[in-house]
Amino acid sequence: MTHKMALIGLGIMGRRMLDNVRLHPAFEVSGVWDPSEAATAQARELWPQVPVASSAEAAMRGADVVYLACPPGPRKAHALAAAAAGQGVFMEKPLGTDNAASRDLVQRLRDAGRPAVVNFTQASSRGFEELRRAIDAGQTGELLGIDIVVQYPAWPRAWQVQADWLRYRDEGGYTREVISHFLFLAGRFLGPLRLRWAAPRYPSGPDQERLCELDMLARLETADGRPVTVLATTGGRQPDRQEVTVRGTRLNHQFREFNQLWRSDGGPWVEVVDWSAGEDPRRSALQRQLTQADRWLQGRAHLLATAEEALAVQELVEGMLAGEGGCA
Numbered sequence: 001m002t003h004k005m006a007l008i009g010l011g012i013m014g015r016r017m018l019d020n021v022r023l024h025p026a027f028e029v030s031g032v033w034d035p036s037e038a039a040t041a042q043a044r045e046l047w048p049q050v051p052v053a054s055s056a057e058a059a060m061r062g063a064d065v066v067y068l069a070c071p072p073g074p075r076k077a078h079a080l081a082a083a084a085a086g087q088g089v090f091m092e093k094p095l096g097t098d099n100a101a102s103r104d105l106v107q108r109l110r111d112a113g114r115p116a117v118v119n120f121t122q123a124s125s126r127g128f129e130e131l132r133r134a135i136d137a138g139q140t141g142e143l144l145g146i147d148i149v150v151q152y153p154a155w156p157r158a159w160q161v162q163a164d165w166l167r168y169r170d171e172g173g174y175t176r177e178v179i180s181h182f183l184f185l186a187g188r189f190l191g192p193l194r195l196r197w198a199a200p201r202y203p204s205g206p207d208q209e210r211l212c213e214l215d216m217l218a219r220l221e222t223a224d225g226r227p228v229t230v231l232a233t234t235g236g237r238q239p240d241r242q243e244v245t246v247r248g249t250r251l252n253h254q255f256r257e258f259n260q261l262w263r264s265d266g267g268p269w270v271e272v273v274d275w276s277a278g279e280d281p282r283r284s285a286l287q288r289q290l291t292q293a294d295r296w297l298q299g300r301a302h303l304l305a306t307a308e309e310a311l312a313v314q315e316l317v318e319g320m321l322a323g324e325g326g327c328a
Helices: 012-023 037-046 056-060 072-084 099-111 126-136 174-190 281-297 307-321
Strands: 003-008 027-033 065-068 088-091 143-152 194-201 215-221 227-234 241-248 252-256 260-264
Touching: 003 012, 003 056, 003 281, 012 027, 012 037, 012 065, 012 281, 027 056, 027 281, 056 072, 065 072, 072 088, 072 099, 088 281, 099 307, 126 174, 126 252, 126 260, 143 174, 174 215, 174 227, 174 241, 174 307, 194 307, 215 307
Parallel strands: 003 027, 003 065, 065 088, 143 227
Antiparallel strands: 143 241, 194 215, 215 227, 241 252, 252 260
């Protein structure tokens, strides 16, 4: 049995998912749509046989599951339409930028009787699997906290510039797009988080008040006081840096660039996840996500992020962007 999937949004993530859905044995593409003629043309050029629909409604018609890679603004309406039709809802993050609207969305999806899931791509990754194994085996010792470091010479990054909305404060920014992944990671391994304080820095020049954050400093904590720290900056001349260090009393683990996992017992860092056999990390992540999506659609236990987890992350992110805690 295969699941018919409609894809709404053919930007970077939509095209990546489309490419992977075509290759996964549990899925078939039943329809795709994007309001951008350029994005649609690019998808057609890459995959001439893809069934391009004339509207989102037409693309979704007859699907078993709808994957939403559109920007946050229209995501709620599409999600509710899919849920009303009895379809599974598989969304990109963030759920949205208005917390009250997203709480309403999550409740209405819950009431529809088919819990939605969100594509935090590390959820079923090899790195998450290995870290969970090390924790369960007692190798890490007690988890002490998590440190998140993100540095970009520019935002959006060069490969993201087609998604112009990412540079604006109302829906974009790297705290929503990147740090949210790492807050999800922290929540999965430490438990629920609360924001203690945040200090974002925004552009202040003429005609720049609509642009997204430049820097972000923040401290979050678990209920028992274990810290999650965030240091994020843009500008300067260096390669992109994305590191998440999970500190333990016996072993530290460090995620780099989403798919690399390293560990240290106090000595040099040693790479844990081996990609030397030629497996593509990005394809591996999405294929593993789709395998979990197959389990979800069958009503079986799965590793995908729930809408409730995504809402918790969104509330933390929006609090950080607002500078909650008195340090803005």
